[in-house]
Amino acid sequence: xxxxxxxxxxxxxxxxxxxxxxxxxxxxxxxxxxxxxRPWRFTEKDALSFAEHDKVPVLVDGDTVVTESYDIxxxxxxxxxxxxxxxxxxxxxxxxxxxxxAERSLAPPIMAIIIMDLLNxxxxxxxxxxxxxxxxxxGRTLEEVHSPVRGLSxxxxxxxxxxxxxxxxxxxxxxxPGAADYLVFxxxxxxxxxxxxxxxxxxxxxxxxxERMLDLHDGLGRQATRITDIQDAYR
Amino acid sequence: xxxxxxxxxxxxxxxxxxxxxxxxxxxxxxxxxxxxxRPWRFTEKDALSFAEHDKVPVLVDGDTVVTESYDIxxxxxxxxxxxxxxxxxxxxxxxxxxxxxAERSLAPPIMAIIIMDLLNxxxxxxxxxxxxxxxxxxGRTLEEVHSPVRGLSxxxxxxxxxxxxxxxxxxxxxxxPGAADYLVFxxxxxxxxxxxxxxxxxxxxxxxxxERMLDLHDGLGRQATRITDIQDAYR
Numbered sequence: 001x002x003x004x005x006x007x008x009x010x011x012x013x014x015x016x017x018x019x020x021x022x023x024x025x026x027x028x029x030x031x032x033x034x035x036x037x038r039p040w041r042f043t044e045k046d047a048l049s050f051a052e053h054d055k056v057p058v059l060v061d062g063d064t065v066v067t068e069s070y071d072i073x074x075x076x077x078x079x080x081x082x083x084x085x086x087x088x089x090x091x092x093x094x095x096x097x098x099x100x101x102a103e104r105s106l107a108p109p110i111m112a113i114i115i116m117d118l119l120n121x122x123x124x125x126x127x128x129x130x131x132x133x134x135x136x137x138x139g140r141t142l143e144e145v146h147s148p149v150r151g152l153s154x155x156x157x158x159x160x161x162x163x164x165x166x167x168x169x170x171x172x173x174x175x176x177p178g179a180a181d182y183l184v185f186x187x188x189x190x191x192x193x194x195x196x197x198x199x200x201x202x203x204x205x206x207x208x209x210x211e212r213m214l215d216l217h218d219g220l221g222r223q224a225t226r227i228t229d230i231q232d233a234y235r
Numbered sequence: 236x237x238x239x240x241x242x243x244x245x246x247x248x249x250x251x252x253x254x255x256x257x258x259x260x261x262x263x264x265x266x267x268x269x270x271x272x273r274p275w276r277f278t279e280k281d282a283l284s285f286a287e288h289d290k291v292p293v294l295v296d297g298d299t300v301v302t303e304s305y306d307i308x309x310x311x312x313x314x315x316x317x318x319x320x321x322x323x324x325x326x327x328x329x330x331x332x333x334x335x336x337a338e339r340s341l342a343p344p345i346m347a348i349i350i351m352d353l354l355n356x357x358x359x360x361x362x363x364x365x366x367x368x369x370x371x372x373x374g375r376t377l378e379e380v381h382s383p384v385r386g387l388s389x390x391x392x393x394x395x396x397x398x399x400x401x402x403x404x405x406x407x408x409x410x411x412p413g414a415a416d417y418l419v420f421x422x423x424x425x426x427x428x429x430x431x432x433x434x435x436x437x438x439x440x441x442x443x444x445x446e447r448m449l450d451l452h453d454g455l456g457r458q459a460t461r462i463t464d465i466q467d468a469y470r
Contacts, residue, residue, distance in 0.1 A: 087325040093409035094329035100399030101336075105392075154392075157340075164335030174328035 002036070003028075006048060006058040009039035010121040010194070011233060014225040017121060017193035019107070019186035020069040021057045022221075026182040027073050029217035031080045035059075042126040069186070070099050073179050085179040098172070098180040105158040106187045110199065112151030115142055117195035121227050148197065155199060159206055166205040170212060177216060185213045185221070194227050237271070238263075241283060241293040244274035245356040245429070246468060249460040252356060252428035254342070254421035255304040256292045257456075261417040262308050264452035266315045270294075277361040304421070305334050308414050320414040333407070333415040340393040341422045345434065347386030350377055352430035356462050383432065390434060394441055401440040405447060412451060420448045420456070429462050 005025065008018035016022075016037065028035050040047060040056050051058045053067040059075070066075045073085050074092070086092040111118075119142060122130050131142055138145050162184065165172055172180040188210055191199055200206045214222040227233045240260065243253035251257075251272065263270050275282060275291050286293045288302040294310070301310045308320050309327070321327040346353075354377060357365050366377055373380050397419065400407055407415040423445055426434055435441045449457040462468045 084325065088323065090319065090322040090408060090413060091326035091329060093404065093407070093413075094326060094333070094415055096403070097333070097396060097400050097407065097415070098329070100396035104395035104399050105340075157389075157392075160339035161332060161335035164339050165332050168331070169328065172328070172332065173325060178325060178328075180329055180332070 001062040002060070003034060003062070004060040005035050005037045006040045006051075006056045006060075007037040008056050009041060009123070010227075011123050012225065012230045013039040015121060015193060015227065015230060016224065017118075017190055018056060019102070019190035022186040022189040023069040023182050024057045024059060024072050025220065026185060026213075026217065027076055027085050027179070029220050030085060030177070030182070031076055031083055033076075033080065041123050043129050070096070070183075073182070085182070087178070095179045095183065098183040101161075102184045102187050106155065106184065109151040109153075109155035109158060110187055110191050112145055112147045113155070113197050113199065114191050114195040115146050117197070117227065120233070121194035152199070159200065159204075162209075163205050166209045171209070177213065181209075181213060185210075188213075189221055189224065192221075192226060193224055196228060236297040237295070238269060238297070239295040240270050240272045241275045241286075241291045241295075242272040243291050244276060244358070245462075246358050247460065247465045248274040250356060250428060250462065250465060251459065252353075252425050253291060254337070254425035257421040257424040258304040258417050259292045259294060259307050260455065261420060261448075261452065262311055262320050262414070264455050265320060265412070265417070266311055266318055268311075268315065276358050278364050305331070305418075308417070320417070322413070330414045330418065333418040336396075337419045337422050341390065341419065344386040344389035344393060345422055345426050347380055347382045348390070348432050348434065349426050349430040350381050352432070352462070355468070356429035387434070394435065394439075397444075398440050401444045406444070412448065416444075416448060420445075423448075424456055424459065427456075427461060428459055431463060 005021070005028070007016050007021045007025070009016055016039070025035070025037065045054050048054060048056070048058055051065045051067055057067070057069055057072060059066045059072050061079070064075075066072045077085050077087070086095045119127060119130065135141055162172070169175065171177040172184065188199065191197060200210070240256070240263070242251050242256045242260070244251055251274070260270070260272070280289050283289060283291070283293055286300045286302055292302070292304055292307060294301045294307050296314070299310075301307045312320050312322070321330045354362060354365065370376055397407070404410065406412040407419065423434065426432060435445070
């Protein structure tokens with residue numbers, strides 16, 4: 001059966017930096033499922049019209065089309081019950097909190113740190129679209145959002161509960177990684193692929209967790225192409 | 236079988252404001268278990284020596300003594316499996332994140348808002364102990380910790396993921412409350428009992444959730460004695 005994931009790419013088709021696509025790539029690897037990742041750019045809306053959707057990730061699993069990263073994780077649990085990601089009803093309810101924590105507590109400060117790196121990593125043909133949609137969303141220019149020192153300080157505060165949890169267990173989901181880990185890890189892959197900024201210090205339990213996450217599934221995250229792997233990426 | 240909870244009290248034995256004790260009171264009510272709450276003050280260490288512990292909550296359930304609020308919730312699930320609080324292994328792992336979120340993301344800004352009210356609510360005989368232990372813990376005087384405007388701003392930021400979750404479900408644990416709700420709600424009962432500060436606006440989904448939480452279990456939280464119920468509390 002064919003399995004295809006439409007996956008955001010940047011200046012190079014190998015540069016894959018979407019935090020939402022990274023959730024799905026890690027989740028597919030967690031389930032031991034092969035996938036062909038198909039590079040997609042922000043402005044290639046037509047390529048997704050079959051899914052009646054306008055952004056990635058889009059997973060095509062045989063005859064089934066699934067959109068939205070969180071819904072894809074739930075779909076994977078329903079369809080491939082081995083190695084649960086979100087788990088049963090109560091566990092799934094709590095997994096949703098990690099989604100919101102990743103998107104509302106971690107993403108804004110990380111965005112403030114990496115936004116100009118992110119713009120640089122995006123394909124030139126996509127940059128006007130990115131600027132227009134994000135400036136509308138934020139109500140500010142990208143240059144006004146850019147505030148790395150404040151971002152690092154706010155990220156440090158936002159990481160406090162993650163740190164607490166990782167002082168007592170190797171993964172957010174306990175002895176082994178699960179949906180909670182992947183939901184949060186996507187944000188860090190986003191930053192890692194487009195930027196060289198250090199988001200957490202080496203002494204932070206979050207750092208040790210990130211190293212473990214990068215090693216998972218034959219080093220899927222660690223081997224991902226970064227902006228520094230691309231010749232002339234900084235022009 | 237007798238069941239006793241040692242429960243922190245303040246200037247009046249009816250004033251019960253410990254966020255950790257509130258977790259346990261809500262959890263016991265969730266299980267439908269009766270309990271005698273026994274008022275205890277910070278400096279009455281001898282009264283807890285039987286438990287080889289120096290702070291509350293301490294639950295005495297027949298012949299069993301359990302300390303630490305989170306451990307008490309786990310104990311209740313093991314001993315009274317109906318109406319799960321923390322749930323199975325994966326759900327329980329995620330419940331721990333709410334414990335850290337409550338203690339590390341919410342408690343510090345709430346402390347900055349209510350600390351002088353809190354001092355006023357504590358029994359006069361306990362105030363020197365409270366000041367000494369907290370100033371040592373914070374590395375600052377209570378007056379320096381007191382920063383209500385900054386606290387409200389930081390609390391607003393910290394509540395973002397809670398707000399996201401409560402926009403999609405009535406409780407953090409979904410259609411019905413569970414450990415995640417009680418772990419976080421304790422902080423709000425702490426503030427409610429000692430202070431009149433408004434922590435969230437009426438329009439906030441967190442506010443609507445608090446109203447639901449106050450109504451649970453025959454209005455256990457709503458009926459709790461507040462500082463404003465005590466004559467001459469502000470002297």
